[in-house]
Amino acid sequence: MKIKVRLFATLRDGRGKEVEVERGESFSTLDILEELKIRREEVALFLINGRDGSFETQLSEGDVVSLFPPVGGG
Amino acid sequence: MSGYIGKILRVDLSSKTVKTEDLDLKLAQKFIGGRGLGTKMLMDEVDPGVDALSPDNKLIFMTGPLTGTNTPTGGRYMVITKSPLTGTVACSNSGGYWGPELKFAGYDGIIIEGKAAAPVYINIVDDKVEIRDASHLWGKVVSETTTVLENEHGEKVKVATIGPAGENLSRIAAVMNDRGRAAGRSGVGAVMGSKNLKAIVVKGSGKVEVADADKLKEVFSVCMKKIKENGVTGQGLPTYGTAVLVNIINENGVFPTNNFQQATFDKAEEISGETLAEKYLKKKDPCFRCPIACGRYCEVDDIKGAGPEYETIWAFGSDCGVSDLGGVIKANYWCNEMGVDTISAGATIAAAMELYEKGYLKNEDLGDGPELKWGNTDAIVEWTKRMGSADGLGAKLAQGSYRLCEMFGAPELSMTVKKQELPAYDPRGIQGHGVQYATSNRGGCHVRGYMISPEILGLPEKLDRFSLEGKPAWAKIFQDFTAAIDASGLCLFTSFAMGAEDYAGLMNAVCGTKMTGEDFVQSGERIWNLEKVYNLKAGIDSAQDTLPKRLLNEPIPEGPSKGWVHKLSELLPIYYELRGWDANGIPTTDKLKELGL
Incomplete structure (x- = not known):
């Protein structure tokens, strides 16, 4: 299964804007972090297909995961 | 006096007179300063029914007690007047260096009245205040005006000015300071233009007294630590803006x-x-x-x-x-x-x-x-x-x-609320933020209560942005808290990291007060209700607490928020009730009494 991962702000350093993570049958956002060597505390916000999810949610083929470090403004 | 300078400058452009008045300290403390005190002065002095671009409107520049002090971001000033865009009270907030300089010159604020017969600017050097001819500046853009005034009065002066838009009475004109900083919203620049006032130049040699310098150092370091350690204020905003x-x-x-x-x-x-x-x-x-x-x-x-x-x-x-x-x-x-x-x-x-x-x-x-x-x-x-x-x-x-x-x-x-343009967040997919847009006292605005913080950014905790539950209560607390922060003279961005007790701690150290975090937020509620009362007297009733029809009736056509409209009619009655207002959105006598209004 392949999952598209979109990275933002400082999480792009050394990784690029978008990567594909491929693993066995079933995996979660936590597995993606491990694969991309991103510590959990570096991620302040993340979205699965533009919606809130949990780190443990099992992803499905075609899902898009967006990862953000702490950012804000207004 | 500490925190506050204790002096207000009153400039009548019609009669070309300038006088200095003592600040009513009790009144100042009740409304904190800035947005709160300025609105109270507007309420007391300007008929809410006035034509915003007539000489009878007044233009109030007001700092907060923390402006110009050694507090994190202590540099804000506000422009309060009746808005020519919305017909509501206008309060536009700006950073930069002009606000602190006004306090160093010896004033908490300036009340500008009347209308000059020909373009003028005001030059303030401590207690020397002159109304000067601005015919050579009229028509000039902001950077050029600022450069000419720096050449005339010295490089270190701070300049707040309007550009051609304010001169031409554009209802979306800003007051600019330090070239690139803006008291941007609600057309405050048009009010300045309507008075034939091009600029206010300030140079001050004084300082702001602090009640307890040791205490301030202590509270300051706690706040700085929070700002540095917070992901948004310590990392996100510094890196990317x-x-x-x-x-x-x-x-x-x-x-x-x-x-x-x-x-x-x-x-x-x-x-x-x-x-x-x-x-x-x-x-x-x-x-x-x-x-x-x-x-x-x-x-x-x-x-x-x-x-x-x-x-x-x-x-x-x-x-x-x-x-x-x-x-x-x-x-x-x-x-x-x-x-x-x-x-x-x-x-x-x-x-x-x-x-x-x-x-x-x-x-x-x-x-x-x-x-x-x-x-x-x-x-x-x-x-x-x-x-x-x-x-x-x-x-x-x-x-x-x-x-x-x-x-x-x-x-x-x-896409406006109360005739002011909505900012950069579609409330159909952020239900609490929509309540805040609809009820904002200055019309379409994101910084009267930044619900993006909990609903998108997860600060102080992550809320489901589509859920209606609890959103009116969140919107109310954000609005009240924001009003108090604005009034204090600090930047709203500190609230990503700091809580009500932190602000109260800074206020107490600087002003010598004994305020709790709860008192601080209640002062914000007082300011919010005062603004609402001004708007009601100006004829802006709660029928205008609404959103553009598109956002209420047309579902978002695509993307992650597809299918959503804003459910204002379900949220607004709860909001009014939480505010202690009647079903028509009018503050009850009991609520006003509770707040000392």
Whole structure:
């Protein structure tokens, strides 16, 4: 299964804007972090297909995961 | 007196008289300062029914007790007046260095009355205050005006000025200070222009007394630690500024595009904070004593200057379908030079583009100006300039989106609340933020209660942005807290890291008061209710606590928030009840008594 991962702000350093993570049958956002060597505390916000999810949610083929470090403004 | 200077400058431009009055300390403490105290003065002195652009309106520049002190971000001032855009109370807040300088010169604020017979500016050097001829400045853009005044009065003076937009009474004109900082919203620059007042130059040699310097050091270091350790204020904002929001808001599917017809922009990456940092950012541009330093300074071709902020990138970018970030920087530059609010200017051009798309606005209306087609970079730059100089169709654009759409027979295309342009978040996918938009005392605005913080950014905790549960209560507390922070003279961005007790601690150390965090927030509630009462007296009733029909009736057509409308009718009655207001949104006598109003 392949999952598209979109990275933002400082999480792009050394990784690029978008990567594909491929693993066995079933995996979660936590597995993606491990694969991309991103510590959990570096991620302040993340979205699965533009919606809130949990780190443990099992992803499905075609899902898009967006990862953000702490950012804000207004 | 500590925190407060204890003096208010009153300038009558009609009779050319200047006098200094003692600050009523009890009154100041009751309303904190800035936004609160300024609104109280407006309420006491200006009939809410006044024509905002008549000499009977007053223009109040007010600092907070923490402005000019050694507190994190202690550099804000506010411009309070009756708004020519909304008809409500206007309170526009700005950073930079002008506010602290006013206190160093020996004043908490300035009340400007009447109207000068010919263009003038006010020059303040401590206790020497002169009203001077400004005929050589009239018509000049902001940077040139500032340079001329620095040449005349010395490089170290601080200048607040209007540009051509304010002179031309554009209802979306700003008061600019330190060249690139703006008291941007609600048309406060037009009120200044209506008084024939071009600029206020300030130089001060004093300082702000502090009640307990040791205590302040202690509280200051606690607050600084929180600001540095918080991900947003310690890392996100310093690195990318506010523009980093472009991708986040777009990924959530609440990034208004083509005048709120869509909520995702397929070219968001091209106008993102990441792209800004990579291609155009030259340096950071911080305000007075700011440890966050979110301000940007960018360069493109022969143009360089402050900004652009997230809201500006959205207004001229996705809201106009424009993906050329260089063009957005140029439009932002011309807003700063002409002295016009970037949110209202961009959003008004977006409305004009939809009027053009739908055939209300025709080719012959354009004169020799560029076509108002989605994505046309020339249009956002050129029409911003013409808005400032009130040239042709530009004069109509300068009246803001609501009046423009009304003139062309399609008021429903104006994405405004109380005639003020909505900013960069589609409330259909952020239900609490929509309550806040609808009930904002100055019309469409994101900084009366920034519900994006809990609903998108997860601060102080993550809320489900589609859920209605608890949202009116969140909106109320954010509004009250924000009003108090504004009034104190600190920047709202500190609230990403600091809590009510922190602000109360700073207030107590500086002013010698014994305020609790709860007292601080209640002062904000007092300010909120005072603003509401002013608006009701001005004839702005709660029928105007609403959103554009598009956001209530038309579901978002695509993206992660697809299918959602804003459910205001379910939320508003709960909000009124929590506020202690009646079903018509009018504060009850008991509530006003409880707040000492």
